[in-house]
Amino acid sequence: MSRQYQYYYTLIRWKNNKKSSEIHVELVITGDKDVEDKPHSGPPHKATTPEVIAKVKKLVSDNLHITTRGLLNLVGISHERVNYILNEELNMKKICAKWVPYKLSEKISKIMLEFQRNFRNSKSGYQNIITDNETWMYFFTVSSKENNKHIVASKVVPESTTVNSRFYVNNVLPEMFNNFMKKRDRHTVRDALLHHNNATPHGAKIVTNYLKDQYVKLALIPLTVQT
Known part of the structure; x- marks a missing residue:
């Protein structure tokens, strides 16, 4: 029935x-x-x-x-x-949608204000920000995405592979940084700002040390904050 x-x-x-x-x-x-x-x-x-x-x-x-x-x-x-x-x-259902917060919390507002202050006098602006994350996704490009956002690297993880901190350091970050340098015509990722969430592999000591060796800093942007 x-x-x-x-x-x-x-x-x-x-x-x-x-x-x-x-x-x-x-x-x-x-x-x-x-x-x-x-x-x-x-x-x-x-x-x-x-x-x-x-x-x-x-x-x-x-x-x-x-x-x-x-x-x-x-x-x-x-x-x-x-x-x-x-x-x-038509047997249709919605599988791709974009959500934006209509009201920022006080905590996120303060972080956003501090972020803008740090970049007010920056010559490079947003040129050095690299956003990174792992996700399940549909192979579908949303036409309404802003033109200044680009995917510099994408990697399909083999089935049954665990994305831990070691895999993140040995496979994800090097490839992403290499593509970033090619796109920006740079020879180093020094002073680049990495924007990633607070997933367990991202906060591991091996990842922190790797970013320190590459002189890559973390960007404190509200999207990484949990309220």
């Missing part, structure tokens, strides 16, 4: 104050064992026509980041019908 039919089945039980066993007995007596919805009188859903479904599909294909509110405004159907068409007819 699909999710939609389960919903109607539960609703009928609640309105008629009947147990599921009572409904089952009635179905057996009448010889009707099919619990799926059957054709009934009344107008069909005008919003779920092939034309409307095709229009929704085209809008989503043209803009993968379109919202359900945007679809209902453009197509002129209800929010419930938009969700039905996306989930049931």
Whole structure:
């Protein structure tokens, strides 16, 4: 039984104050064992026509980041019908979204202020910042990313490989630094600012010593702060 039919089945039980066993007995007596919805009188859903479904599909294909509110405004159907068409007819779900904080906490505000003070008189500005992280991701490039953000290195870790501090030092950081130097036309990563989160491998002593040997500093940016 699909999710939609389960919903109607539960609703009928609640309105008629009947147990599921009572409904089952009635179905057996009448010889009707099919619990799926059957054709009934009344107008069909005008919003779920092939034309409307095709229009929704085209809008989503043209803009993968379109919202359900945007679809209902453009197509002129209800929010419930938009969700039905996306989930049931087109078998779609949202897998890529960008979230931004609408309000900074006092702790993050202070760190951000200190960060801006440190860079106010810097000649290099943001040229020396390297952002690093490990993540599970879809191979999908979001078109709305800022143009000044670039991936200087990406590495697919072999299956069943543990990303510990030693792997981080021996495999991830050297390749990332080499790509950074090529992109910036530099011969060293000295005075570069590494921006990574507080994952366990990142804070290990072997990583700290490696960064110290390379004269790489850590950038204290609010994205690494947990509140």
